[in-house]
Amino acid sequence: MNKRTKIAVLVINCLQGGGAERSVLTLGQGFYDLGYDVHVLRFKPLVEYDLNSNLNYHLLRFKPYKLIPGVARRHKIFARAVDNYILNKIGQPDIVLSNLERPDNIFRYSQLSNVAYVIHSTLSLYYKFSQVNDIDKLKSKLKDIYSQHPCVCVSDGVRDDFIHHLGDITPIKTINNPIDRDGIQELAKAFVPEYQNYIIHVGSFKEAKRHDILLKAYAKTDQSLPLLLLGQGKLKSDIEQLITDLDLTDKVKLLGFHKNSYPYVKHAQFEVMTSNREGFPMVLAEALALGTPIISTDCQSGPKEMLPEQNLMPVDDIDAIADKLSQAMKNSNQFYATFDESLLPKEIAKQYLAFLKEVSN
Structure with a gap:
């Protein structure tokens, strides 16, 4: 069997029973089918899925870092730990995908290349924009996070909402979740x-x-x-x-x-x-x-x-x-x-690679 030389890292807070968590595992198989060495990194130990043996799994606990005062400082320090862990324990990744709120906040400070955010929710509804007192402050925070890397939205509705509320702040594309x-x-x-x-x-x-x-x-x-x-x-x-x-x-x-x-x-x-x-x-x-x-x-x-x-x-x-x-x-x-059939894992993984290649040129 040929040694896999390309590395894909998929990051999510944990692997409890949710759609985003399931999509990470399914997309991992898509990258594996394309010949990638696939690593799933999580920040909490919780697992509620049977894990695919073709993928590699890592746990780097965020909980000890909660003792560090100041949210931004805490996230910066943990981001350095994440970068170091990936480079030292996994290798230089060809693609890194951040999934959901906690990893997105962390990867705002990452120095790794080839990082993309995967936006799984309609942000204006997830953060309840209509009920927020200081909406400008919240939008400014979100712009600060999501302008750091390209963004993939899992549906056109998520993408349209993102652009409407946050503007044209980063390269963005709709790529649906994979279905095995x-x-x-x-x-x-x-x-x-x-x-x-x-x-x-x-x-x-x-x-x-x-x-x-x-x-x-x-x-x-x-x-x-x-x-x-x-x-x-x-x-x-x-x-x-x-x-x-x-x-x-x-x-x-x-x-x-x-x-x-x-x-x-x-x-x-x-x-x-x-x-x-x-x-x-x-x-x-x-x-x-x-x-x-x-x-x-x-x-x-x-x-x-x-x-x-x-x-x-x-x-x-x-x-x-x-x-x-x-x-x-x-x-x-x-x-x-x-x-x-365009939702099959290998086809979705190809779309991610094409998008990252496009925005890096």
């Missing part, structure tokens, strides 16, 4: 769920996913199909209480977080998403890879870029969502859509 179709289809064969003829929702119990809207809309239907919720998070107790208040305890099942949710998605009548904020909703693309029909809210970024208009619902509109749920329960096949 073949791997997903294989994992979906792992078991057959005990449930039959059901609706599936996959997502963390957090505000942006709007489980409350979903449950209130579902309560307005005839509930002819049960609703399965896969996920975990800080709002779980609120969701459990709402299920009780809406008298849905016999119809809604909370299944917790599953490392392999794909059998549930494959065997569902359809998948539903009711988020009011997404970057690139991987659960939708993964359902497409499994041939599962989908209905989704038309939130600012993501869904409209992969689904037909008839599959979309207004954000936060309980009656419209209830109506679409009822349509899908009667005939889910009308909400089938095709998978885009």
